[in-house]
Amino acid sequence: MFRFFILFVVILVALFAAELTPPVQNAIVLPWTEALARISASLIMLFDSNVIAYGKILQSTSNGFAVSIEAGCNGIEAAIVLIAAMLAFPAPWKHRVIGILSGLLAVQLLNVVRVISLFYLGQWSLEVFNWAHLYLWQALIMLDVLIVWLVWIRMLPAPSSSSGTPPPPADTRMQQATAP
DSSP: OHHHHHHHHHHHHHHHHHHTSHHHIIIIIHHHHHHHHHHHHHHHHTTOOOEEEETTEEEETTTOOEEEOOTTSSSHHHHHHHHHHHHHSOOOHHHHHHHHHHHHHHHHHHHHHHHHHHHHHHHHOHHHHHHIIIIIHHHHHHHHHHHHHHHHHHHSOOOOOTTSSOOOOHHHHHHHHHOO
16 A cells, blocks of 8 residues: 555656647647637537637637636646556556546546536636535546546456465365364
8 A cells, every 4th residue: 555655646746747848838738729629619509609719718709708728727737646646556567557548538528517517606606616616527527537437446356376276166275174
């Protein structure tokens, strides 16, 4: 457990430090944030044509209300926490890759729901928007990361024994223990 914790913290710090560098910001963070705004706008347009996305801004064309998707709201930080946890946990690499890809999808899908809900909450009530943005959605996104990680752990294959031979069935062990 101590090894996991130390490795988790080291990977987390390294990934957050990398995220803050200009090359990563320009190549990954900003393009993803702009894509998130476009994806959100595209989904909203399925039932409401009064929305546009430009850059990292999602705006209502009917009342002018807009949200800007900033750092911490683009799901990248939550993804970093999930990636660090999955990389630090002892598991086969195949399962880590599958877990990271499916986990990123789960986190980003919930984040799209977050952005869209905040877009409409802000048009309804700025007080409710601020509370949901600062408290509710922050907790829900991190809870999503935790749940995805715990489900991933439960789906990992059982570790193989070091001798390569499976233990004897329970009945055989009982007989061996009671035999004179």
